[in-house]
Amino acid sequence: MAITFQAEDIGFPEIRRGDVKHWIRQVAGLHGKKIGEINYLFCTDEKILEVNNHYLQHDYYTDIITFDYTEGNMISGDIIISLETVRSNAEKYDNPFEQELHRVIIHGILHLCGIDDKDETASRQMREAENRALELIGM
Template sequence: MAITFEAENIDFPKIKKRETANWIKSVTKSYGKQTGDISYLFCTDEKILEVNRQYLQHDFYTDIITFDYSEGNRISGDIFISLDTVLSNSIQYDTDFEEELYRVIIHGVLHLCGINDKSEAESKQMKEAEERALSLRKEKGN
């Protein structure tokens, strides 16, 4: 079981892979889940648009797409993150790029843990879960 990070046609973001993977595992554990194989692909807006069109029949840009392959309590999935959109969001919401990136990284894991964000109430729950996870990351000094 592994957490992997790759970049396609874009510079790899400045994250510490091992520390980030350990943080992800601690978050999944806090939800009573085991971490299976989770693959991150950092990409451009064009790549995420292509994935969105091909697999989800959505014709728009987004910051993250999560494909869930979880079975039982073991979470697994492929997570595509557009660094272009993460940067745009960090500017729009006046947040630090790194903080926004970690928010999106854990957002995908929270989906794998069963947290959704379709309704207003679910979005509020997701935001609270993101904040708890980001606090845990800061406690660990990552």
Template sequence: MAINFYAEEVKLPDIKKRAVTQWIKKVAEIHGKKIGEISYIFCSDEKILEINRQYLSHDYYTDIITFDYTEKETISGDLFISIDTVKSNAEQFQTPYQEELFRTIIHGILHLCGINDKGPGEREQMEAEENKALLLLTNEEKNKANNRIEN
């Protein structure tokens, strides 16, 4: 199956698609899931607001909207990410943009894995899972860098 990255009304973020794909697969595997068809669509605030209004009847900006097409243990979905809101969130939370982008990317996958963030205690659980996933990415990047140095 495949993980695809698209851009609509914005420039595709500068991410290493192969490494991000491997990371996403690893996180899904940790949660007992397999990857089906996943599409990331990076877009503007205006586009995500349009999607939020049209499909969810919400009249506000957000960083990510996840359309879940998961069947049994195979996660699939369309994940719309507003680059504008990711940048705003990075500034608001005083976090590096790249870290906020990766947090948002994995947030959608965690939703597809069945983790919610709306009920009591769920936001804290989601944040803990995001943090674990971000550590995985960081460790994988460190390992790749060390392998390059050793070889």
């Protein structure tokens, strides 16, 4: 049961790792889940595009890709986050970078908890879950 953070070809973001790990466990628990192996990789736009092309056959940039290895109530996965896209989205939506980064960090966990965002209704539910989670960490 571990949560790890790594960065590839980009500076590591300023996050309080211990607090973020506690928060992730708390949010998962609120959804009736326990943490298995969660691996975050912070990267560039080019890296996330490469992953999106190779594994998902999608030819576009995105802020996050979540690979789900969950079994039962034990959530596990690889979560890849483009810090460049997170920064662009923070500017686009006029949000502080730190808040946008935490939103994306928890977005991946919420996917692993079974929350979808494939249509308008599901996207609204995802946003509400993100906002509730952000309140827990004081954002």
